[in-house]
Amino acid sequence: MKQAKASIVIPTYNRAHLLPKAIQTSLNQTVECEVIVVDHGSSDDTPKVAGSFGEAITYVRRERDFGPHFCWLEGVLHASSEFVHLQFDDDWIEETFIEECLQRFDPETGFVFSAARIVLENTKQVIDIQFDDWLPETGSYPVGMLEKRFSPL
Template identity: 40%
Template sequence: MIDISIIIPTFNRAQFLGAAIDSALAQGDGIEVIVVDDGSTDDTPALLASYGDRIRVVRQSNAGPSAARNRGAEQARGDYLFFLDSDDLIEPGAVHRLLAAAQAMESGQAPIGRASIMDEAGMSSTGVAYGYPHLQPGHQLSLADLLTGVMPLCLPLLQREQFLAAGGLDPELRLGEDHELAIRLHHAGLRFVATDVPVIRVRVHGEPRLSGEGDHAFARQLLQVWRRIAGLVRDFPDFDRRAREALARVIWVAGRDAARAKDREAADAMFDIAREFDPGVERISPWPLRLASRMLGPFRAERCVDAVKRLRLV
């Protein structure tokens, strides 16, 4: 009997994929491991073949991680889905602990675990916090809670029927697609509940990332996802003042990211959206930046701050 389908989308990550698969297989009985090879051109096919029938392999032409995850969910035989990126690791026993938590919860609730960071070699590291580590176990996330951070798809255990009923991930989104799905699931009535279960170790490595100096594609992807989420939540019954302020803050920070990527159009658009939801959102910035923003506008202020930082490093 299969309780949980662990779905691993992958594209040219042969150097990390084996460790990810091994961590999934080590979860024990009642699981299946589905690897969706999204058109890899490296040694991935040979690596996958070495596992024989211990895993299920689905191959497709490159269509992006959302399409790969959706394909895996469609092929899954488990009642629950757990999504693992091909460069990360599942903590020992994590999925069964999440399953026990899910079975103890009310209908319409889904448990989310906690993540830690590791470096390229797999050693514990520090870095950007994933998910909602500040929430106490048993806390049911409100819309405002959900909007204060980003819900990575590697944290919750989702019922397959819920995932498919929501339409899965949107393949058009290449950034923030997991958070956009979490917002849709919340609107459909699903409530995420925090647990103290450590579920995932996220690998931070030297492979190219989406963000970067002068990366306009990154800025446009930020704008696309936050426009989408802003459009979704406007009419939600629980889009109250706290939720509006939370959304304004994260979009304002995204605008700053776009400014650092030197994309004025995307940055200004996100600054405008943030001010629409909370006219006083600039208060979250340090006072020198707030002052510069009033004098120069937020985009030029961010560019000036960046230039000053660079001069200090020279």
């Protein structure tokens, strides 16, 4: 495998039925990406599903669940790329998503964030778009605005 331009970290727990699409859309990126699936204690077919992708992904398993934040942390610790994309096991991303995100980085950029479409998989109907109310267009935003938005206080 060539040096990955980005690492995609997918936490999972007992959602084997959702995992294949998250993995496949991550592998289908237009730039080289490493895909790291972090499973904290699934008791379903998650290990088998991850294993079906062979060496195309890195699979990290722990017997105890500590939630997605610890999975993301563990995935970042396994990442070999400078850039890391954090997602969920029920997310799928467009083929150009990572490429477009990487194009947004410059020395003044700490992270890239986007709106998210919520889609009914069976009908492909978009039922919601999250985050577009406060990130209405592509651009750079002051860190203070984002801190207020993400801060629990």
